[in-house]
Amino acid sequence: MKSLVVWHTRERCACIVMLPPSWLLCAYESRRKQEGSLEMSITGRSIADIDTPALLVNEERLEANIQRYANMAAQxxxxxxxxxxxxxxxxxxxxxxxxxxxxxxxxxxxxxxxxxxxxxxxxxxxxxxxxxxxxxxxxxxxxxxxxxxxxxxxxxxxxxxxxxxxxxxxxxxxxxxxxxxxxxxxxxxxxxxxxxxxxxxxxxxxxxxxxxxxxxxxxxxxxxxxxxxxxxxxxxxxxxxxxxxxxxxxxxxxxxxxxxxxxxxxxxxxxxxxxxxxxxxDRMTTGAGTSTYAEIALSILATVVSRPAPDLAVIDAGSKTFCGDVIPEKVGLEGYGITTDGKSGLVERMNEEHGIVRLAPGFSPQIGDKLTFFPNHVCTSVNLSDELLVIRDGSVKDAWSVAARGRRQ
Amino acid sequence: MKSLVVWHTRERCACIVMLPPSWLLCAYESRRKQEGSLEMSITGRSIADIDTPALLVNEERLEANIQRYANMAAQxxxxxxxxxxxxxxxxxxxxxxxxxxxxxxxxxxxxxxxxxxxxxxxxxxxxxxxxxxxxxxxxxxxxxxxxxxxxxxxxxxxxxxxxxxxxxxxxxxxxxxxxxxxxxxxxxxxxxxxxxxxxxxxxxxxxxxxxxxxxxxxxxxxxxxxxxxxxxxxxxxxxxxxxxxxxxxxxxxxxxxxxxxxxxxxxxxxxxxxxxxxxxxDRMTTGAGTSTYAEIALSILATVVSRPAPDLAVIDAGSKTFCGDVIPEKVGLEGYGITTDGKSGLVERMNEEHGIVRLAPGFSPQIGDKLTFFPNHVCTSVNLSDELLVIRDGSVKDAWSVAARGRRQ
Missing domain, CATH: 3.20.20.10 (Alanine racemase)
Structure with missing residues (x-):
């Protein structure tokens, strides 16, 4: 089976190649890697060295989730x-x-x-x-x-x-x-x-x-x-x-x-x-009992930029990262995101670039510390992001472009 | 006065030119126009011919708003x-x-x-x-x-x-x-x-x-x-x-x-x-008395895709267009957006790609009709968009790239 693909961007002339569909995604992936783009410099970094805010994908969990639903349908x-x-x-x-x-x-x-x-x-x-x-x-x-x-x-x-x-x-x-x-x-x-x-x-x-x-x-x-x-x-x-x-x-x-x-x-x-x-x-599917925290495969990495009170931290991720299109109370949730341990910090207020996090007693992150959060509604968080960083064994394995971000026409 | 500018994108090698700052924006604008990109094909279209959802900028109002605050500061x-x-x-x-x-x-x-x-x-x-x-x-x-x-x-x-x-x-x-x-x-x-x-x-x-x-x-x-x-x-x-x-x-x-x-x-x-x-x-500044509807310079153009009931229309713009990061009740508003006449239709519910609009008695748009809305919070609507269409005398004069969209690091 052959197939037609047209690469047409602002930067390149169109070219037409005949390839079987299964090759096309591979071609896309290798083309991006050859471009010397961001993911080349970020690959291999530990989570502590990733600039924030960033969206992290836990590759093992992603694979398990894909398999779980594939099995359910196939069976x-x-x-x-x-x-x-x-x-x-x-x-x-x-x-x-x-x-x-x-x-x-x-x-x-x-x-x-x-x-x-x-x-x-x-x-x-x-x-x-x-x-x-x-x-x-x-x-x-x-x-x-x-x-x-x-x-x-x-x-x-x-x-x-x-x-x-x-x-x-x-x-x-x-x-x-x-x-x-x-x-x-x-x-x-x-x-x-x-x-x-x-x-x-x-x-x-x-x-x-x-x-x-x-x-x-x-x-x-x-x-x-x-x-x-x-x-x-x-x-x-x-x-x-x-x-x-x-x-x-x-x-x-x-x-x-x-x-x-x-x-x-x-x-x-x-x-x-x-x-x-x-x-x-995400937090919504977990709140509804469809998933557990241990299965959530996407988290938001953010830096503590201020500590206005002993029980508050301000992070550099707000509604431009978490989105917040869902009113928490209407879906049975409190706040706009929670630390990935499910308990230490709750994003209770947001502006575009600020997340105000209520800290649990005994948790006192310092300015400059990086924390990970689960968002309430992952779809809209992803739509605000240009790329997803793929994490395996604690470091960045790849950076995936959110290719259809903002496509709403 | 001379100045250094570096164009460095994924697609081009870096090049360095020495130019006075006032030339640089002109250079940027003409460079984009030479690229044969979307704005070339869309320029001159009437609003009825614009694909949706789209963000429209009323150029006259924009200029008046810029001047109003410039005068206030200067005086x-x-x-x-x-x-x-x-x-x-x-x-x-x-x-x-x-x-x-x-x-x-x-x-x-x-x-x-x-x-x-x-x-x-x-x-x-x-x-x-x-x-x-x-x-x-x-x-x-x-x-x-x-x-x-x-x-x-x-x-x-x-x-x-x-x-x-x-x-x-x-x-x-x-x-x-x-x-x-x-x-x-x-x-x-x-x-x-x-x-x-x-x-x-x-x-x-x-x-x-x-x-x-x-x-x-x-x-x-x-x-x-x-x-x-x-x-x-x-x-x-x-x-x-x-x-x-x-x-x-x-x-x-x-x-x-x-x-x-x-x-x-x-x-x-x-x-x-x-x-x-x-x-x-936007609706928030208007609700607070800082502006009037007649001064709001950005509107969302959307198409009616369904008429589920005599008093409801569904439009093709939802939270991926209006955003909805602000809980309406907390800022004294009802709904997530309103038709630009301020009364005919209220976006009372949203999903990512659906806006459910409550219609005023006597207003009955047909499937395919295009309507314009004011968003509650314009900053986050813009951050969801790749471009703004500049409208003068009822047609598209230009398309501006939202150059810093998604820049949150």
Whole structure:
């Protein structure tokens, strides 16, 4: 199998090479290493010598997390199509695919473009793509990749259809179902109509249905993520049965998040799960019981820059590092981050470049000391960062570019 | 006056040219235009044709805001040293300097490096710089720029002194005073000791004192920002008098934020104010009475991607665009953003790529419609963005790179 890749940056002319997809990620990785960029000077440093703030990836934990979810999906005969919004890096997507993932999930077309250019050619944009310019970009992408796009309106179907037909491309579409989050997606009883519109639309091929609701939404009847995952699966499989009885060829039933996937994979008829956060986990998944502190693979390294009081330290990482898009109280957490021992210091207040840390009795770090923290919501911390430093045996093994950082169009 | 600039990116070898500083920003701007990059294709587009989400800058309002604060400072004989954390772009810093600003303020050294490389050579890092690697970077920067750095600990003074002395550089330092925010800075009664340490330290030159507290902090005795600005000024000038009486040569008394600067400039003895947000303003400054909706110069353009209910719209901009680092209730706001008419739609819920907008009665945008919103906190919205689109007369005039986005080390 051969594949087309176009390197086109501001600095280089475009060049076109024909390579099998599996070579492309390797080519990308070696190209970056040849550039003499930051990771060359930082490789081999001990954690104490890393400038801060920095995001550290514990490689052993990352590998274990990737394997855990790969095994869970494989053992239940369900495809794992991980959402890359958590890491946004080519290197981690590559590891997920090597561990058995069947394609990737993204939220936005511009993310799909990054991963497709790197040779990952089976991509689900689990988001309602709207707008003629975006539809045209989707059609272009569909000519080089197996591209699946979410639809939940007649407008979306029509725009994608026109662009695909005009480009001579096939865009696979999945109808989004609102299973309780009340965000995007149609009510189950509206699904048949939309499926028929997609089936009739030139350039589109109906691929199935999908939903997202996570483990915390108004109206949840359980606080157990596994129970919620089962319910989500049963709801979607029941709808699939009704649609098939009405003559609609639903192939894929795609559901599940990091907390709910373990329940979702148990429901016969579910064909795919799309967890994202599991590669790193964070304080939220740990608070919800889906992970333990010992499994969290991403931490924030910060320096103590001030000691305003015996029980307070100020670190050089604030909301430009931790983000803080989630209101802690709403997800059952206190503060915006915690030291990686789970107890010594709590980030209780933040400004953009300041984290005010409440220290546990007996813990008294000095100005200049470096501390590691787990963030509440790892996805948005990563989106604020240009690179992730990969740590093995206490020193930097590699630096990975957050290639799809900020891609939101 | 000649100046040294080093272009050093991953893609290019370093080259060194000798140019007067005023040429450097022009050179930067024309260099970017020659690159055939995104802004070439987007220039001239009407707002309706801009892909979303996008950050739009109203150029007329931007110019008026820059002029308003420049006038306020000039009329009171106080230096305006704007904080660039709000915009992070070379083009806006250049406009601020042309309007009379005396240097710029940044939070982190890596921001200073970006602006120094572009020819802005009078920079105050209003943050306690801690760590040997950072001290060495500060010393390098001080050899090419007039660099002022915040200090508030003996450790910070010692590290900067060693690095500066070793590099043969002079780093100007200002002692940070905690005037009530309880974040960084020493209590006023501790200032003399730290000033004496700075005076005695080789490679350092004591330049003055500074503080930041903004208009909302525990213990504020007024809700009027102008009153708070006066109080902040009086507190710092009284301390300056005591320090001078003790033989400490305080030159600069630097205070003030966007809401409090109007009061701060009125206090005799205050030499400098450091507002940042005023270039754009946002919902927070408007809620606090410092600006009006008609003055907010930055808006977020988003597309309606779903209409889940008659009174709800979902837009393609969520916390990866609006940020949401500020809890709305804590700053007296409702929701995370509002339509730019101030009333038709309120972003009441967000996920990373979804904004759930509550629509006012009678407002019923269709899927595909583009809407503009004011964010709560513009600084963090900008930090999530790679570029700002400059709008004049309803179409895109230019695209400015957020050159110091993500610079937090």
């Amino acid at each position: 239940n005969g369900v495809r794992l199509r991980p959402h890359i919004k958590t890491h946004k890096t080519l290197e981690i997507a590559s590891r997920q695919l090597r561990a058995g993932a069947g394609g990737i999930t993204v939220a936005k077309l511009s993310e799909a473009e990054v991963f497709s250019a790197a040779g990952i050619r089976d991509i689900f944009v689990a988001y309602p793509v709207i707008g003629r310019e975006k539809a045209e970009r989707a059609a272009r992408l569909a000519r080089e990749s197996h591209l699946i796009v979410g639809v939940e309106s007649a407008v979306g179907i029509q725009q994608l259809s026109e662009a695909a037909a005009s480009a001579g491309a096939t865009i696979f579409v999945r109808v989004e179902i609102d299973s309780g989050l009340k965000r995007t997606g149609v009510a189950p009883e509206k699904a048949e109509e939309l499926c028929r519109q997609a089936m009739a639309a030139p350039g589109l091929e109906l691929d199935g249905i999908f939903t997202f609701r996570g483990a915390s939404f108004a109206g949840a009847t359980s606080s157990d993520p596994q129970v919620l995952g089962r319910q989500e699966g049963e709801l979607m499989v029941a709808l699939t049965t009704r649609l098939r009885e009405a003559g609609i060829p639903i192939k894929e039933v795609s559901i599940g998040s990091t907390p709910t996937s373990s329940g979702a994979v148990l429901v016969p008829g579910v064909t795919e799960v799309r967890p994202g956060t599991y590669v790193f986990f | 009171n004989g106080v230096r305006l040293r704007p904080h660039i954390k709000t915009h992070k772009t070379l083009e806006i810093a250049s406009r601020q300097l042309r309007a009379g600003a005396g240097g710029i303020t940044v939070a982190k050294l890596s921001e200073a490096e970006v602006f120094s490389a572009a020819g802005i050579r009078d920079i105050f890092v209003a943050y306690p710089v801690i760590g040997r690697e950072k001290a060495e970077r500060a010393a390098r920067l001080a050899r090419e720029s007039h660099l002022i750095v915040g200090v508030e600990s003996a450790v910070g003074i010692q590290q900067l002194s060693e690095a500066a002395a070793s590099a043969g550089a002079t780093i100007f330092v200002r002692v940070e005073i905690d005037s009530g925010l309880k974040r960084t800075g020493v209590a006023p009664e501790k200032a003399e000791e730290l000033c004496r340490q700075a005076m005695a330290a080789p490679g350092l030159e004591l330049d003055g004192i500074f503080t930041f507290r903004g208009a909302s902090f525990a213990g504020a005795t007024s809700s009027d920002p102008q009153v708070l600005g006066r109080q902040e000024g009086e507190l710092m000038v009284a301390l300056t008098t005591r320090l001078r009486e003790a033989g400490i040569p305080i030159k600069e008394v630097s205070i003030g934020s966007t809401p409090t600067s109007s009061g701060a400039v009125l206090v005799p003895g205050v030499t400098e104010v450091r507002p940042g947000t005023y270039v754009f303003f």
